[in-house]
Amino acid sequence: xxxxxxxFIDDVIWVFRDIARKQPKSIFDNGFMKMLKKAHDDNxxxxxxxxxxxxxxxxxxxxxxxxxxxxxxxxEFQANxxxxxMAFHAKQEFPDYPYINATYQDVKDNYExxxxxxxxFAGPGCFSDAVVTHWGPISKEGxxxxxxxxxxxLSPSVGERWxxxxxxxxxxxxxxxxxxxxxxxxxxxxxxxxxDKRIVSSICGYNHISTEEFEACLGKNCSVKDxxxxxxxxxxxxxxxxxxxxxxxxxxxxxxxxxxGREYIGVGTHxxxxxxxxxxxxxxxxxxxxxxxxxxxxxxxxFVTADELK
Numbered sequence: 224x225x226x227x228x229x230x231f232i233d234d235v236i237w238v239f240r241d242i243a244r245k246q247p248k249s250i251f252d253n254g255f256m257k258m259l260k261k262a263h264d265d266n267x268x269x270x271x272x273x274x275x276x277x278x279x280x281x282x283x284x285x286x287x288x289x290x291x292x293x294x295x296x297x298x299e300f301q302a303n304x305x306x307x308x309m310a311f312h313a314k315q316e317f318p319d320y321p322y323i324n325a326t327y328q329d330v331k332d333n334y335e336x337x338x339x340x341x342x343x344f345a346g347p348g349c350f351s352d353a354v355v356t357h358w359g360p361i362s363k364e365g366x367x368x369x370x371x372x373x374x375x376x377l378s379p380s381v382g383e384r385w386x387x388x389x390x391x392x393x394x395x396x397x398x399x400x401x402x403x404x405x406x407x408x409x410x411x412x413x414x415x416x417x418x419d420k421r422i423v424s425s426i427c428g429y430n431h432i433s434t435e436e437f438e439a440c441l442g443k444n445c446s447v448k449d450x451x452x453x454x455x456x457x458x459x460x461x462x463x464x465x466x467x468x469x470x471x472x473x474x475x476x477x478x479x480x481x482x483x484g485r486e487y488i489g490v491g492t493h494x495x496x497x498x499x500x501x502x503x504x505x506x507x508x509x510x511x512x513x514x515x516x517x518x519x520x521x522x523x524x525x526f527v528t529a530d531e532l533k
Contacts, residue, residue, distance in 0.1 A: 227444060228488045228524040229532060230268060230516070231459060233312060233355060235494045236275040240287040242296070250296050255497055258509040263306050266516035269526040271351050272494075273312035276337050281317050289340035300345035308528050309341045309349055311374075313357035319398060322361040323428050324405040330361070330368035338372070352376065353529035355459055355491070360428030362407045363452075370454050376446060376532055379456040380427040381437040384413040393424050402426050418467045432456050442485035444533050457532060458489065465492030465511050473515055481522050488524060490515055 238255040247253055251260045262268035277288040300307070313321045314333045322330055341350050353376040354369060360380055361369070369377060391399035393412070402410055407428070415425040436447045437458060446457035463476040480488050492512065496505040505511075519526070 224486055226486055226488075226522070226524045227527045227531065228462075228490065228519045229271075229459060229527055229529070230490045231271040231273055231310075231355060233273045233357070233491060233493045234275060234316060235272040235309075235312070236278055236287070236289075236315075237494060237498055238272075239274075239289060239292045240278060243287070243292045246293070246295075250299050255494070258497070258512065259307070260303075262513050262516040266513070266520040267526050268512075268516040268520075269306040269308075269528050271308045271310050271353070271529060273310050273355050274337055274341065275312055275316060275357075276314045276333065276340070279316040289337065289344075292340065292344045294344045297344060297346045300349055304345075304349045306526070306528070307349075308351045309345065310351035310529075311337050311354050311356075311369075311372075316357070318401060319396060320358045320360060320401040320426055322356050322365045323358075323401055323410055323426055324407045325362050325365040326405075327364040327368045330365040331372060334369065334372045334374075351529045353457070353459060353532060354378065356430075359430075360410075360426055361430050363409050363429040364407075366429050366449075366452055366454060370452060374454065376455050376457045376459070376529065377430050378459045379430045379432045379447070380413055380415070380425070381432055381458065382413050382416070382434050384411040384427050384431060387412055394426070395421050395424065398426060418464075430456060442480070442483060442487055444487040444531075446533055455533075459532075460489045460491040462488045462490040463515070465490065465508070465515065466496040466505060468511075470507060470511050470514055473511060474518060477515070477518050477522070488519065490519075 242253050250256045259270050278286055311334050338350050352374055354374050355378040409429040411427055413427040415423055432447050446455040448455050463473045495501040497508040
């Protein structure tokens with residue numbers, strides 16, 4: 224049995240802003256990209272950057288969009304596309320749950336805008352057909368749009384779900400407003416399995432699978448087929464989320480997975496935690512990513528791009 228691992232980073236936009244504005248000789252002169260390449264060179268890491276189109280005004284009005292990313296690094300992106308890929312995530316960081324009740328056209332427009340910019344500055348073959356939408360849930364019409372845009376794998380939410388009764392207090396951060404705005408029939412509630420206890424009570428959309436379906440693929444390179452829409456659902460993570468775990472916790476959790484003999488381990492994180500000016504900056508982000516890649520490599524796992532995910 225071959226053992227494989229998949230690594231993705233959500234909420235990616237600041238690294239492109241840095242590259243566009245500082246114009247380094249190489250993309251790998253940028254600290255964030257340099258960190259990833261070292262893990263690739265030493266441990267075989269592959270990475271999928273799940274991309275925003277623009278920065279959010281939550282952090283100030285100095286807006287940057289992917290349209291400002293120069294195409295002068297196109298040859299370098301092409302030379303490294305065997306391990307460095309990009310994919311759709313959302314237009315921007317806020318609001319939360321941007322696609323929970325989205326229309327077909329909104330999702331299609333956002334997807335095509337991001338894909339078009341990435342292919343302009345990075346060239347063909349750098350954009351992945353596996354998607355983790357921002358916050359996860361997406362409407363049925365949004366799923367249709369992703370399929371028509373060429374998406375093959377979509378990360379789902381998992382578990383029992385139930386109807387929203389109208390009690391807004393069960394959801395944090397004003398998320399009830401997101402649930403109610405343009406609400407679709409498939410928009411419901413579920414319990415999110417996460418270390419972040421603030422968001423355990425969460426919203427789910429159409430891309431949701433049962434616990435039984437999830438467990439049938441747990442630790443395996445397989446997915447669940449939506450027979451109506453002909454898309455496949457795969458929990459692309461499932462391993463330790465880097466920004467939610469300490470260095471020690473990452474090692475402990477991976478060791479547990481190794482002991483179980485898992486064929487597939489997915490690992491994710493978020494871009495912001497690498498940056499010093501982020502309000503919950505984690506100074507050991509680079510160390511945690513490198514350590515994760517080293518542990519998986521030494522345990523015999525081969526890092527793959529989404530092309531090899533089933």
